[in-house]
Amino acid sequence: MLAVPFINDILNYDSLSIVGLQKNTGKTECLKYVLARLPLERKRVAVTSIGIDGETTDQVTRTQKPEIVLREGMYFGTSEAHYRQRRLVSELIDVSDESTSLGRVVTAKALTQGKILLSGPSSTSGLQRWMRDTRRHGIDLAIVDGALSRLSLASPAVSQSMILATGAAYSINMSQLVQRTAFVVDLINIGMTSEGNIALLSPLESGMWWIDTDGQLHEMEGATSLSQQVEFHGMDRCATLYVAGALVDSFLEKLRKNKQLRQVELVVRDFTKIFVTPQQLRLFEKAGGRIKVLQKSKLIAVTVNPTSPSGYVLDSEAVCDKISQAINLPVYDLLKSTDC
Amino acid sequence: MQLKNVIESPCALRFMLDGLDLQSGFARRWLLDTEMMTCEAEIEASYDVLRQFVDFVRSIEPSFLNTLLFRLQGVKDIRTTVKNLRQQSTLDDIELFEVKHLAILSTEVAKLLKNHNLDSAVEIQSLDEVITILDPDGMKIASFYIYDSYCEQLKDLRIAMRKNPDKQDELLLEAAEIEEEVRIDLTKKLHSHVDDIERALIALAKVDIGVAKARQVVDQELCFPTISNDGSSCYKALFHPQVKDALNRAGRHYQPVDISFADSPTLITGANMGGKTVVLKTLTLCQLLFQFGFGIPASEASIAIKDEIYFCIGDEQSIEKGLSSFAAEMKNIDAVIQASRQNRRLLALIDEPARTTNPTEGTALVQALLKVLSTKHMSLVMTTHYDIEPGTAHCLRVKGFDNGSMNYSLVEVAGGEVPHEALTIAQSLGIDSEWIDLARKELDESKQQTSTI
Known part of the structure; x- marks a missing residue:
């Protein structure tokens, strides 16, 4: 089971958000990892993205922002502008009233595998509506590529479950990285009111x-x-x-x-x-x-990218162990444990 | 004049519109864009349709109504797409999806209405041919892409894509050209149905509006008016829905009133807090509701059609225009006088004109206004506290304090004599007795002086 960490855990929930503590903490790698391994024969999966995504180049670091590769049969929510740029064959199933700077949010089903830029709802209520609409279309699991920043108006916390991506981009000082990650995990785990x-x-x-x-x-x-x-x-x-x-x-x-x-x-x-x-x-x-x-997601796992954008690399195993001890949850370096 | 131009009228038309349970944003926009009706046949026809919707709402199962409302929620404003189609600019996949979605939706709604014999109320175009064009595999699902069955070559390319993911980008480019040809062809085929498509879109908005108005008629116990041909209007048990709602919430009872007025001036006098302003608000509201085809808040109503409706409520200051309340009021009433010189069917409802100036000049202004407007062929309902000579005006008075409580009903009186109940009412409000008692003394003294003279 170690070969495919936490995929089975995800299947217990009807929504998942993948949240990065910082750019380049491996959120997209984590999303790719999850999308590549979900059993589509058992679950209908839809994926979208929130936040200020939308350019093919990352605004902050000027690194190339990857298009997401979808498998045949997956559903996705993106803006009209990005739908027109899709590099796959897909069937439109819904055009929402939710509008973003790149047009309305549309939902479609991939009929071949291929690449797509994701840019979904930009407000929390819009995201909730999108998730509700996907359920109406028979989707079992809605996945949100979530941004965690003051710039994002949509909150990923509306999803039932969550994966947190952290790494050297957040801090290259090991103990600081552990502490700061543990603090965010504590916040994610704050209990619900009555x-x-x-x-x-x-x-x-x-x-x-x-x-x-x-x-x-x-x-x-x-x-x-x-x-x-x-x-x-x-x-x-x-x-x-x-x-x-x-x-x-x-x-x-x-x-x-x-x-x-x-x-x-x-x-x-x-x-x-x-x-x-x-x-x-x-x-x-x-x-x-x-x-x-008022709203809380169940944190399923934490992933670590030990490489910082400047090229500094932390000891993967030590980082995973230390964070895991601090938060009492499994921590994975996906690049290392899966060769993805 | 469109509905959106009068929605903020102080008669609280917005309250009625906000209370309409419309299912789509498109229906709301469509409703706000409707023109006020001034033609008898048109108003008659609109109430015929509304009557059918009310019968429908009263007779159907709640579960069926929910099904219909759910369908109507799916209606999108695709007027831009329709415009593009009309201009024969090639529709993209999203636009083709929108057309197909509309076609399937309108066919479903048409079927639902036909089962309840409502298809005569709103005619919904059959878009079967549109569906056939956009659903080559006969799946009857509102989803869309450039289907394999549109072109054999496209099908082969997609099979090749699945077999050789490495060559996908190359194959997608090749397919894109064919897909574009298909879109051009589809646009051409759909173009001949563009009128039907547009009619279907509007029909869906009309169904939404019809059901919402009908539910309002039932929920708020509104009535269907008859059209009066002699310029006069008559209401039985008239009420203002917003005021009634507020009173009911506070656990209090709203007293409906009867009122009628002709194609000549009507003067309403009466005590403060006697509901005169509410009567004017309600009459304005009813006139607008009537000419936009809504149910009327009364038990019975016979209403004359008007070309123009003026509601002058004295206390509107116009800060942006730098006008005081007096200046703003004078300008508004001036507009009524100007309009009265045109050969138009006119209704003016004027609340306590010249109330903010001194009573001597105020009385003169109101007296003169009444004289000016009495010579014109128009309906005028005006309230005042000033003692003026009514001339030919029809006079109504709020019954006023009756056994310790306010009786809001309107009674016909011969002259325009205004009641002197302000002090009694102030007393009943518990206002400081030093003030009120002194006022009474002042009043007695001035009366004595007058009689001595």
Whole structure:
């Protein structure tokens, strides 16, 4: 089984996102690895991409961005512009109302193997709609090539399961790489809030809100967690505090220093909304603070690319072992373990 | 005038439109682009269709309705594609997919409607030939690509691709040329059906709109109006849906009113908080709903067709134009007077004109306005608190405070005498007694002075 790590785990879920901690941490290799090995005779698979993908050349590093190779029978979601550039024979099954800078998102089935540039929905709700539509078309597993950056509006956390790609591109210092990766894994593993809170808070897309001990929802007017002015007035009966946007250090610090409020449950949409430093989070938790999320993906595995874009190479085996120990999950260097 | 031009009217037309459960964005856009009807036959026909939709909505199984609504959700705005087809510019795969998707959808919806004898309400073009062109293998699935069966050579090339993935890029290029020829051929074949395709698209929007309007009629208990030919309008148990909704939410009851007005001025007087403004809002709303073919919020309605509808509500300031509330109001009423000089069927609803200026000049302005408009052939409904001489105007008064509560019904009165209930009402609102008592004293003193003189 070691020859095909975590492929069977993926099959337990109806959606998967593959997320890279940084460019060149091997996210695309991981996607290729997964797509090449899924048993298509048993599962109908669809794949799309979110984020600022769309150019054939990586904007940051100027390295060539690979087209994804699809197998015959796979479904894919991409923009109209990239659909027209496809290098395979495919059958259109849906044209959505979801529009991106490259046109609407279309869904098609590959009738031959071949190459395609993926550029799917660019918002979280658009991604959720795309995933729901694929299920209507009989898709068993939707795979999202996910970006993890402030620039991406769509959150990969809407998928049931997740694979995280890390590597020397994130840090070439081994212990720093281990620590920083472990921190992100901790965030991914943050537990979900109660069903009641999820129902109440999910529709709220912006602002800050709190739920009192009677379950009544209140909005904190004019407040964003980024602003320095946030004041916690008249919130004596606050049981849950919800930050719909980004959670940042200054807010967490302010909350920690409020003796009354730091004990309440702090809820964020998902782990991609948390932009706090490990130190600040540790202090918050030490003071009795708790963070929960509305959406969470089950982290299946972590992959490592030990080579940095500058050419520096970490010891693959040592990196995998150390991260694995820190996060208590299997860690793979796919290039090494599979020769892909 | 299109619906989208009046959607923000202060009569709260938007509330009615937002309440329509339309299934596709295309249907909404289509509805907003519809022209206001001013022709009797057209309005008559639109209510005939709506009546059929209401019968349909009332009689069908919920599961069947859901099936239909689900189909209608799939309707996309493919007008650009239709335009390209009309110009015979070669359609690409995505556009061909859109045409095929529409053809299959409209055939399915047509079948559903035919089973319920609704095919006479909205005629949906049969697009069987379009489907045949785009579905050469007879799969009846709304998916599309340049099928192997369009060309033997294409089929061979694709077989070769699967056998030799190494040569794929080369073979794809070769296939691309053939595919383009197929697209040119398909576009040519489809071009002769372009009118049918466009009609089918619009018909689907009409079905969506018809079902949504019909559900609104049933849910909000709206009525079908008759068309009045003598320029007068008459409503029984008239209500404003938004106000009614708000009151019901607060656990309170809405009191509907009866009202009729002719092709001449009608003056409404009455106490503050007596619902005069709501009556004007509702009359404006009903006139617009009528001429855009919606159900009417009343138990019975007979409505005259108008070419132009003016609703002047005094408190609109125009900050962008730098006009005060008085100036904005004067301009609006001026437009009514100008329009009254044209030979058009006109309805003007004017709420408390000149209320923001001093009562002496205000009274003079309103009195003169009534005189000017009385000489014109138009329907005018105007509210006021000023004591003015009604002349030939038909006068209505809100019944007002009745056994400690407000009675909103309108009663006919001979003259335009305005009620003096402001202080009583202020008292009932619990306003500071030092203020109100002093006001009453002032009033008594001035009355005594007048009688002494």
